[in-house]
Amino acid sequence: MTFQRNTKQRTQVIDLLKDTPEFLGASDVHLKLTESGIDIGLSTVYRTLSSLLENGELDVFIKDDGETVYRWCSKEHHHHLQCRVCGKTIEIQTDDFEELALKIAKKYHFQEVEHTFEITGTCKECL
Amino acid sequence: MTFQRNTKQRTQVIDLLKDTPEFLGASDVHLKLTESGIDIGLSTVYRTLSSLLENGELDVFIKDDGETVYRWCSKEHHHHLQCRVCGKTIEIQTDDFEELALKIAKKYHFQEVEHTFEITGTCKECL
DNA sequence: CTTTGTGCAAAGGCTTTGCATGCTT
DNA sequence: AAGCATGCAAAGCCTTTGCACAAAG
Numbered sequence: 420m421t422f423q424r425n426t427k428q429r430t431q432v433i434d435l436l437k438d439t440p441e442f443l444g445a446s447d448v449h450l451k452l453t454e455s456g457i458d459i460g461l462s463t464v465y466r467t468l469s470s471l472l473e474n475g476e477l478d479v480f481i482k483d484d485g486e487t488v489y490r491w492c493s494k495e496h497h498h499h500l501q502c503r504v505c506g507k508t509i510e511i512q513t514d515d516f517e518e519l520a521l522k523i524a525k526k527y528h529f530q531e532v533e534h535t536f537e538i539t540g541t542c543k544e545c546l
Numbered sequence: 547m548t549f550q551r552n553t554k555q556r557t558q559v560i561d562l563l564k565d566t567p568e569f570l571g572a573s574d575v576h577l578k579l580t581e582s583g584i585d586i587g588l589s590t591v592y593r594t595l596s597s598l599l600e601n602g603e604l605d606v607f608i609k610d611d612g613e614t615v616y617r618w619c620s621k622e623h624h625h626h627l628q629c630r631v632c633g634k635t636i637e638i639q640t641d642d643f644e645e646l647a648l649k650i651a652k653k654y655h656f657q658e659v660e661h662t663f664e665i666t667g668t669c670k671e672c673l
Numbered sequence: 674c675t676t677t678g679t680g681c682a683a684a685g686g687c688t689t690t691g692c693a694t695g696c697t698t
Numbered sequence: 699a700a701g702c703a704t705g706c707a708a709a710g711c712c713t714t715t716g717c718a719c720a721a722a723g
Binding site for chain 3: 422423424426428429458459460461462463466467485
Binding site: 424425426427444445446461462465466469484486487 | 712713
């Protein structure tokens with residue numbers, strides 16, 4: 420968690436993310452900022468997003484097409500329910516997965532356990 | 547779901563996947579096959595994996611680094627506990643995840659639900 | 674003034690595609 | 699023989715990195 424200087428660009432990225440409820444990719448962030456007349460390089464966007472992610476400020480997931488998308492987040496671990504058709508994403512907060520994962524890890528004597536859990540389906544609007 | 551011809555290459559990819567319990571990326575498949583003395587192009591591997599995926603023969607998920615990895619779909623759905631260090635993989639049989647996923651899907655009126663759940667950690671031999 | 678961030682362009686990694694050749698049916 | 703699959707190389711995306719310049723502390 421290295422300290423970061425407060426630059427115009429970094430501030431703009433953070434402000435945009437804080438104001439946006441959906442997930443944004445690096446190119447989305449870059450496009451929205453340049454459209455607003457803010458000058459920023461695409462690589463700076465990538466670097467800023469990476470550093471924010473490392474500091475746990477962002478929620479992240481990788482879309483089906485491989486693009487990584489980010490959203491300002493609360494630091495609690497959670498999972499996603501995503502619609503295959505429209506891409507709408509719903510956050511799920513439940514401790515059940517966490518407990519299950521830990522129980523299984525303990526049974527097999529695993530340490531430093533991490534887990535991923537994603538649900539996809541078709542939402543009622545897209546049926 | 548287009549019909550596919552039975553070529554040497556396609557058969558080899560399928561055989562490899564059926565024999566491999568872990569998830570494999572396209573390059574993994576290509577490497578393992580060429581190491582076994584089987585001649586196959588990387589693009590053929592990609593095309594074969596895509597067609598198998600479309601036909602619902604494969605389970606898939608995208609790793610943190612953006613690589614897409616595939617595994618032959620066993621009829622019984624199950625999950626894996628994998629060691630980050632040695633790669634050892636343990637199959638987990640429990641209906642708990644299934645029930646949870648269905649419960650969540652129902653709550654949000656999602657249909658045709660699928661889910662992925664993977665646990666990674668360090669096994670006791672690798673600590 | 675020193676250190677870190679930025680921009681640009683080039684390169685990297687995974688994946689897709691165009692086209693001629695070869696194999697399946 | 700006809701048509702789809704393959705291989706190779708080139709190109710497409712998203713992302714990362716090297717380097718010189720600019721800005722922050």
